[in-house]
Amino acid sequence: MSSATSSVARVAYLASDIIVDSQPTLPSTSQFAKEYSSLSATSSRRPTILSVPLGGDPGSTLLRNGSAAGLISFTSSAAAQTVIRLVLDAAELSSLPLVLHLAVKNDLSEVLLLHSAIPFFLVSRTPQQAHDNSLLASRLARTEKKAVVHVFYNAVNDPVEVIPESEVQPFLLSEKLASTNGMNGHNGMNEHNGHAISANGTNGLNGHSATIVSPGSELFKLYERAALSTVVRIRRACPPFSVHGPSEPHTVIFGLGDIPSVDIDGVSIVSLSLLTPLLPSRILDVIPPSASRVIILEQLQRWNTKWTPLYLELVNAIHQREVEQRPHIQSVYFSDPAQVIPLAILKLLQAAPSSAPIQLGSTSTSSNLSLEVPHVPKHESSYTKILSHVFGERLEVSNSPDLVLKQGAIATSPEFALGRVRGQLDQRNELTRSVQKLLEVKDISPELHKLCSQWVLVKDDDAKSRSVGNELITALESSKFSSPIIDRILALRAHFPTRSRWIIGSDAWSYDLGASGLHHAIASGLNINILIIDTLPYTSRNSADPHRRKQDAGLYAMNHGDVYVASVAVYSSYAQVLQAVMEADRHKGPSVVLAYLPYQNEDAPALEVLKETKLAVDAGYWPLYRWDPVKEAQGKEPFALDSDAVKNDLQQFLDRQNHLSQLVRSKPELATELVSSLGENVKEARRKKAQQAYDDLVVSLDAPPLVVLYASDGGTAEKFAKRLANRGKARGLSTSIGTIDSMSIDTLSQEEYVAFVTSVAGQGEPPQNGRTLFKALNAAALRGEKPFSKLRYSVFALGDSHYWPRPEDAHYYNKPGKDLDARLEQLGGERFADIGLADDQDADGPDTGYKVWEPLVWKTFGVDSIEVKEAEPDPITNEHIKAASGYLRGTIAEGLEDTSTGALDPSDTQLTKFHGIYQQDDRDIRDERQAQGVEPAYSFMIRVRTPGGVCTPEQWLQMDRIADEHGNGTFKITTRATFQFHGVIKQHLKPSIQEINKVLLDTLAACGDVNRNVICSAIPSLSRLHAQVYNFAKLVSAHLLPRTTAYHEIWLDKKMVAGEAVKDFEPLYGEFYLPRKFKIAVAVPPTNDVDVFANDLGFIAIVDEQGELAGFNVAIGGGMGVTHGNKKTYPRVADVIGFCTVQQGPAVAEKIMLTQRDNGNRADRKNARLKYTIDRMGLDAFKAEVESRLGYPLAPARSYTFDRNIDDFGWSTGDDGRHHVMLFIENGRIQDEPDRDFKTGLREIAKIHKGTFRLTANQHIMVSEISTEDVPEIKRILAKYKLDNLNHTGLRLSSSACVAFPTCGLAMAESERYLPVLIDKVEKVCEENGLRNDSIVMRMTGCPNGCARPYVAEVAFVGKAPGSYSMLLGGGYYGQRLNKIYRETVSEPEILAILKPMIKRYALERNEGEHFGDFVIRAGYIAPTTSGKEWYEGMGGEGQYREAAAAA
């Protein structure tokens, strides 16, 4: 069985050189494309297949490609839009060797539009006929170089006898046969009586029509010839029409379409399969003199003119007969074949003949493909939602898909919309004139007069035109005065309000601005807004059809001079989209808003759309800008660039228009960034080459050369490479060293001895600075090249055999090194020493493997017996950098002045951390920029110091402004209850810090090896206690601040102390500062919202019987950071060692910190935190040391109880009568998103709020200290911006994620962007099991550093590689117990498979009040963790549960 589509697709594929396939509306895919793809697997033919999106311009693609092809076929499901586009080019298409295969369903209205312009028009009803006519059409088009329309129905599956593949081409290319007129079986065949209707014009019945000459006869002969060849080949009749019925009928029905056979006495039915050319003589042949009536039955939903082409052909033919011999002609339409029943025909026959067409049955709309409301892909609603949000009732989408039902598919085209807008504007003008006319009428009432004149005054006002208009309508309706003017006004009432008129379309319109109708809309001068959504992902931009050049509709419109143009991307800047659509609406003329929304398919996750958007915007492929020509007329700058990079063509336009200077002025950093595109790597590679050439020449003319190349992300591979190079030099070799990517295949092929050292990144990928050469090597191997005939090489590969514990992942261990080793051999290289494998798990880590491999290298050069003193320079460590920094100055100030790079010197980036600044680069676009040879997109993260997490509304507003003016437009509340900005470029660092300083905040010691931001509980209801602990937090923070003046000098332009000499002194820290970071938290039981046990030092507030703060229990040694696979590292919860009073607190904090300063491990940063110092020294010894420094012992710890570590959401009232509201801000990100304008909402609150904001360590915000009279207004704003929505699951409210991608340089996997997506899925499981409101603490981090404190969560995920996480279970609900690794590597499907049964069991079997973390231990899923040092013991789950989960 075969469908007509598969038969047609097969013939098109085997017969054509080029196929152009028209795509249907998303999310459907082309049926033909599926067939082509399966044919490509079985057939030896390889036609070029091009696709045209719906709304695109197939005509121009066919014209461009058709003239060079032997045969070009177009395949389409005949969507109306596609056919209409073809009509525009039909005249030119008609002389191409082209077959237009158009699938139809119950309607020929659209395809018949092509009838008069294309020379041949065939119709197939069955799959066999579709196969045969496809062959015929292909032969005809190919041999006669003329276009053929082949329309076919695809409703049925029938057996089809197909031509073998091997015979298709010979058939198409075979000699033309002479027409034998009626001898070949392709003649019309009377099925009823078997009489032949010969193609030469005699039907054997009446023989009277042979003398009629038709202009179509030449074309018909061509058709005949092709039909004859086809019949000879397929041995089946291929008639232009078939006749069914008696030989002397009284009525002849000519049927065009899917007409079932009906037997009615005296009626013969002629089914046409050739519509053009249709010779009059052939028509007359089948209308015997007995026929007094001819019915033309056509399958048409609608026809815009009175008569159809077939009707006209028949009338023309019949009029060649004598008047008295002419039968009466009736035109009848139908759509559903089920309507063509004998009874319906009989009724037609009984009815008096009518001169107008008659409709048989009702018109079906639902069954017709072209009349379905087009599907709007879900992502695109981001823009339509914004439009409805901004314009509300005023919004009028003039080509709304809903109009298709009434107006047909054309309703979505810009031409249609433009016509509609023009009509509406005309009507509004008429309304205005009518109202003005009414004003002139003397007898109208004063009230009516007033309303009329009011409306005329406010008719362009968005709000008032509607309200006054409504009043006027009411007044007119109730007016006793009657006048035709009033009737007319009421008839035009819909036009009283102003409208924001939009035409929304796809980038397919941009392929041919003229044909798409876009040009007309842009040139119309009408007040119309056009939104063009471009969905082509940046990463697929090069795979688009290279011949179909998309024009830049923005530039085109800008060149018009009077058009407002904006280029926006909702996933890059929501605020800019809002601004652009509002400006477009205000512009009194055409506006074009180009909107970017890249996605491959409708199911593409939002994260993908976000990443693609970012890539495109950051690379300048999709610049964000606004062009307002009105400003130019006012002498202002019309161009505003809202992103940091522009495309060449846009830049050229701006240059031409002299706007680039302005562009550079408004964004001074662009000037250098635009020109400094030579990346560090490229420059460095050139410099090294030059140096090497010089060294080669003058230093070691005789010594064997050794090139050492490394690829390293973390620095370890680089360290080994440098060691090898130094030792080679010491042995007299001429060594040089560089990154793997500093070599191309060409330069590498010139080398003789090369040693490669590489580590592993991500999931077995090469590190960043080796990827380009790795790719080039793979490509060369694919091409079968052998460029390395000279090269001798060896590879040293570093990895961790334990990193991927599952057997199926074992191949990731040292993968890049192993791949490189094999690839070099494949490309002709010869190993001089076997690959060396280094394993972090070996006794000495990678040194173990290195010690085996290195001697092999020296052996190759014959220098293995040379005794050398290893003179390796000491590595530069953070300790050296700190000591040499001049109390944290380094060369930061100089680096800020250097405009040739967006980065700071590497050692300065260690120092800026102490100033609260981290250098980062955009990880999403790192590869892309590397490929372009430009340096990474460097930017900085700035972290503010807000002790106790409290800020004023003024400070909030300043943070909001800084994010917009200097950062990426958003900011984050961090797990240390402070503000963090991302995306601040180097030139904006200093202004940002200065503006932070203006509101009395700073960033000093927010990061670095010092005491960081001191956090404290938010405790809304305990106002007095909060005031006390907050003051304590501030006091401790101030007490432990570094004293260096470098901060003020570098950032605030304060002079150096005593001229040029650095006279700083650090009484607490000294010049080496601390071995590692130091964190302090103050908790107020029963809430542990600061996770006090995860801090180096925790103060647990103890309240006396009077409710006064008596002092604190002191807890020490908490810490989260771990290194994957390194069992020397582990998380730890703090131990309570005693009690101190409030007054003693700062000194206690100081002495604990100093004990750590003097005893922490400065040789190994991975082992330097206080937790390791305590475990190394012993808790008692450490405590004794602290007490000895204090000069008194700590008092015994007092009792306390914690019951939660999550925030208390919603409203509460403090004991001072003031009110507080805790808002849920998912993962602390403050930004505006569609439907959640949180950033704007919080700004609005800050503008009127008289209290404070409290930031929490769970990354949420409390609007605090609200007086009773201000509560309603705060509530109103919260409701307006949906900030009061706390209707989330307990799981989501208890969740937390760190930043991770794209900004954190240490991230191995997504976190902030992914956790909400994972929770979407896990909360469904919770809801199914009745746990919607149950709190389960779930946390995620992008790497094991653990910023979101994952190791005390009940369930946690710690990133290992993109999409891969360690899964941990069993943390204490209020942060009192560590969890433990349950699975070392899981991806989302595994996470869900593990959690589903676990959560179900928890719901069914938990004890009263039992938390999930406790349950998984009791149920035996995981062992409890009793101390940090034992963290690895019993990991991986227990007994049967491990197996059960593994099976899942």
Ligand code: SF4
């Ligand atoms: S946990 Fe790791 S990935 Fe997440 S923010 Fe901290 S360092 Fe970055």
